[in-house]
Amino acid sequence: MGVLSSLSARFQHPAQVVVAGFSLAVAVGTALLALPISTATGESAGWAAALFTSTSAVCVTGLAIVDTESHWSMFGEMVIAGLVQVGGLGIMTMATVFTLLVSRRLGLRARIVVQAETKTLSMSDVRQVIRKVVLFSLFCEAVAATVLTARFMIGYGESFAGALYLGVFHAISAFNDAGFALWPDSLMRFVSDGWICVTVALASILSGLGFPVVFELARSWRHPRRWTILTKITVGVTATLLLLGTLAFLTIEWRNPRTFGPLDDSGKLLAAFFAAVMPRSAGFNTVDISQMYPSSWLTTDLLMFIGGGSAGTAGGIKVTTVGLLAFVVWAELRGESRVHIGHRSLPDTAQRQAVTITALGVAIVGLATYALLALTPYSLDQVLFEVVAAFGTAGLSTGITANLGTAGHLLLVVLMFIGRIGPLTLGSALALNRRTRHYELPEERVIVG
Amino acid sequence: MGVLSSLSARFQHPAQVVVAGFSLAVAVGTALLALPISTATGESAGWAAALFTSTSAVCVTGLAIVDTESHWSMFGEMVIAGLVQVGGLGIMTMATVFTLLVSRRLGLRARIVVQAETKTLSMSDVRQVIRKVVLFSLFCEAVAATVLTARFMIGYGESFAGALYLGVFHAISAFNDAGFALWPDSLMRFVSDGWICVTVALASILSGLGFPVVFELARSWRHPRRWTILTKITVGVTATLLLLGTLAFLTIEWRNPRTFGPLDDSGKLLAAFFAAVMPRSAGFNTVDISQMYPSSWLTTDLLMFIGGGSAGTAGGIKVTTVGLLAFVVWAELRGESRVHIGHRSLPDTAQRQAVTITALGVAIVGLATYALLALTPYSLDQVLFEVVAAFGTAGLSTGITANLGTAGHLLLVVLMFIGRIGPLTLGSALALNRRTRHYELPEERVIVG
Ligand SMILES: [K+]
Ligand SMILES: [K+]
Structure with missing residues (x-):
């Protein structure tokens, strides 16, 4: 295959690069967070807490077994922010390079099209992608940090230094x-603060669209008909999920005295929108999740x-995957012999x-x-x-x-790692490995259902 | 389409025949069970209980909001057994006719092949299928009833009449x-009684394989390589699920003092096997489900x-569906350009x-x-x-x-109806409705995951 082979002759496949890169980042992060200097008390956090926190940061998951602010020192917090930045940039650059290989449509430079046909990219193409992704990330983070810093100063009386630290940390945390x-x-505490909630939500939505989609939207947002299937599906499914999610949370939690109940109507709307954006995978919350209803x-x-x-x-199986399945189901229900999206097959x-x-x-x-379920005493809804x-x-x-206990924590570490790089490495492996048979077997009809 | 049009000129599609037939059976059953003569007390059970029980019987679901033995009179119980028999035979005959149309491989008679090409079956073909299915069902039920009756007489001191009544009722209930x-x-009470548990389990497994598979197994069980994909997948997935299910229940419940704990080792094995067979959709239980662990x-x-x-x-989305998806995933992971099962595409x-x-x-x-979840106070695990x-x-x-309240009961009535006839009618509609485009749109690559 030789994809990305210029990065290292030892790596035969982009999936291996991803696994190796993320493993290395987790290991370095674990070592740094296990240093005494990383904790507020000056005693080592121990390997278990360091490994869990490092994995959670690199995989931009955000699950925590210790309270981030009180447990870690400022050095520890900066390590976490650094790991988040490395993990976020890493997944975005690698996934964008992979998208170039598969879709051949990003059009960064004309010759990439030719190279993608042969499934190779030169080192300079990869460098260019990395530069664009990094510049885009830093620009968005700077904008978000500016708004947040100003708000922390003006609305909450923080000093400039204090507000800047909080603004930069949460801008990195939100965008990644x-x-x-x-x-x-x-x-x-910011449940009714539109400046903070909307800034965090927009940063998360933008980065969660994915760089190729953002790039295409920036170029041709006026001409939706010319968008690639990737962009059409991503925008369509994202908008649908945000709308349905907001409506669902509004309906379910409207009268819950421990969540939306005390808020006024516009506060309820803001909280519902925020609750609908965050599972896309930013993972902040402005209401107490433990008090939400099971629905x-x-x-x-x-x-x-x-x-x-x-x-x-963003994580998950991706809105693209769900959108494609929806089109498959729709085509099948209509009795179409092939699946069409717009004017493409x-x-x-x-x-x-x-x-x-x-x-x-x-x-x-x-x-x-x-x-x-077997390792802990918790019920299905909490465990799921x-x-x-x-x-x-x-x-x-x-x-x-x-x-959740040590075994439970290790399980989550593995799960965070698989959840972060699994869909990408699997997606690239599936798209780039393809055997061809030189003969075809006869078809046989089967009943289903 | 004109499929089954000889049954009635008014029905344009087999799906309509299925919906109309099951609706009629539910309505007649509701009317009969609402009669005062149907209850033990001689007062009408009321429309809600009659509708729920009739739907549960016709759809062979088995959910009950009143205790079957104490609430209904013997007449009511015979109505329930009759509805079960009508529902079970109905689904098996309709589904078998549909299978003939789609797979063209059952080979009841040579000319069916020709007719299936044109997607029509004559009335005499339909009659022949119905006769075979009815004979097969009655024969299996008679065997099961004989074993159960003998066991109830010999093992539990029932009179011949009492044992026969119990034997026939539970044979019908198990086979359907x-x-x-x-x-x-x-x-x-029969958790350690191998005669009863194994008879009920085998009757359920046999009828749950589906008539076309049983028919093919009867003809060519010696030559697995010649089996159709339908039979290969059904037998393979069924055996796999029974094995994994038995192992799972053994592992999870082995020490549970309220389920398997008090049983000896062979009793545990029998109870685990029974617990693995019943969700295929027979729905009896020999241990207290409310006391089983969440796993x-x-x-x-x-x-x-x-x-x-x-x-x-049997109900559910069917083992065939799951088996096909497993082959799709396997082919995709191997990078095959088409999905192969045995030597068929x-x-x-x-x-x-x-x-x-x-x-x-x-x-x-x-x-x-x-x-x-919204209508009741129960937790996710119980509601799911x-x-x-x-x-x-x-x-x-x-x-x-x-x-679950009246609204909850009506919801379950709709769900039982959809669950029973949905996959069949949907499957037939999908397989028989097929548009063809006279031109093809260009393909576009998409990334997934
Ligand atoms: K997150
Ligand atoms: K059942």
């Missing part, structure tokens, strides 16, 4: 969909499992990839749910929520994360 | 996967959702049908779970169990059925 916050109750947990489970767009910082291989990623996602979540939050790198929790 | 029992605790509930949920084979009395349409039926099943179960039991026509329950 990490969900780490420097308050023990996440962003609950809200189920809604959040669904949104976390789906996640965001491909080649962005969808290759059978893309359909099978969507089925495969969804099926493996369900299987992994199912097995992990079994294991955690925790497992999906780890797999979907959303990092929301009903509050049981710290009490 | 209905799960109605004349004891308030289902079959819990066992989840295992049962999965097995109930999958159900049994196509064109039999699987049509893309069958893959999309499997995706569609699974996706709609998940959507229906999800929506119903939401609704029941109840919903899947109704959708999969398995009829097992954690014991909350009677307490």
Whole structure:
């Protein structure tokens, strides 16, 4: 295959680069966080807490077994922010390079098209992608940090230094969909603060669309008909999920005295929108999740499992996967012999990839749910929520994360890692490995259902 | 289309015949069960209880909001057995006729092949299928009733008349996967009785394989290589699920003092095997489901959702559907450009049908779970169990059925109806309606995951 082979002659496949890169980042992060200097007390946090926190940061999951602000020192917090930045940039660059190989449509430079045909990219192309992704990320983070810093100064009386520190940390955390916050109750104190909630939500939505989609929107947002299938599906499914999610949370929690009840109508709308955006995988919360009704947990489970767009910082099986499956179902119900999206025909291989990623996602979540049910005394709704939050790198929790025991924590570490790099490596492996048979076997009809 | 048009000029499609037939049976059953003569007290059971019980019987689900033995008179019990028999035979004959149309491989008579090409069957072909299915059902029920009657006489000191009544009722209930029992605790008193448990389990497995598979097995069980894909997948997935299910229940419940704990080792094995067979959709239980661990509930949920084979009395999305999806995933992971099963290639349409039926099943179960969570105070595990039991026509329950309120009961009535006839009517509609485009749109590559 020789893809990305210029990065290293030892790596035969992009999947190996991804696994090796993320493993290395987790290991370095664990070592740094285990240093005494990383904790507020000056005693080492221990390997278990360091490994869990490092994995959660690199995989931009945001699950925590110790309170981020009180447990870690400022050095520790900066390590976490650094790991989040490395993890977020890493997944976005690698996924974008992969998208170039598969879709041949990003059009960064004309010759990439030719190279993508032969499934190779030169080192300079890769460098260019990395530069664009990094510049885009830093620009968005700078804008978000500016708004947040100003708001912390003006609205909450923080000093400039204090507000800047909080602004930069939460801008990085929001744009990379990490969900780490420097308050023990996440962003609950800002539930009615539109400046903070909307800034965090927009940063998360933008990065969660994925770089290729953002790039195409920036170029041709006036001409939706010319968009690639990737952009059409990502925008369509994202908008649908945000709308339905907001409506669902509004309906379910409207009168809940422990969540939306005390808020005025516009506050309820803001809180519902925020609750609908966060499972895409940013993972902050402005209401107490443990007090939400079970239907809200189920809604959040669904949104976390789906996640965001491909080649962005969001996790989950991706809105593209769900959108393709919806088109397959729709075509089948209409009796179409092929699946069409707009005026394009969808290759059978893309359909099978969507089925495969969804099926493996369900299987992994199912097995992990079994294991955690057996390891802990918690009920199905809480365990399922925790497992999906780890797999979907959303990092929301009903509050049981710290009490899952060492075995439970190790399970979550593995799950966060698989959830973060699994869909990408699997997607690239499926799309780039393709055997061809030189003869075809006869078809046989089968009944289904 | 004109399929089955000889049955009635008014019905344009087999799906309409199925819906009309089952609706009529439910209506007649409701009217009969609402008669004062149907209850033990001689007062009418009321429309709600009559409708629920009639739907549960016709759809061979087995969920009950009143205790079958104490609430109904002998006349009422015979009405229930009759509805079960009509529902079971109805689904098996209709599904078998449909299988003939689609697979063209049952080979009852040579000329059916020619007719299937044109997607029509003559009235005499339909009659022949119905006769074979009825004879097969009555023969199996007679064998099961004989064993059960003898056991009730010899092992439990029943009179011949009493034993015969119990034997026939439970043989009908078992073979048609209905799960109605004349004891308030289902079959819990027989947990260690191999005669009864194995007879009930075998009757359920046999009818759950589906008539076309049983027919092919009877003809060519010596030559597995020559089996159709339908038979290969049905036998393979059924055996796998029974084995994994038995192992799962053994592992989870081995030490549970309220379920398997008091049993000896062979008793545990029998109880685990029985617990693995019943969610296929017979729906009896020999241990107290409300006392099983949450992991066992989840295992049962999965097995109930999958159900049994196509064109039999079992419910769920069917083992065929799951088997096809597994082959799709496997082919995709191996990088095959087409899906092969044995030495046959699987049509893309069958893959999309499997995706569609699974996706709609998940959507229906999800929506119903939401609704029941909102309508009742029960937790996700109990609500999900109840919903899947109704959708999969398995009829097992954690014991909350009677307490779901009128709205909850109506929801379950709709769900039992959809769960029973949905996959068949959808499957037939998908397979028989097929548009062809006279031009093809260009393909566009998409990334997934
Ligand atoms: K997150
Ligand atoms: K049943």
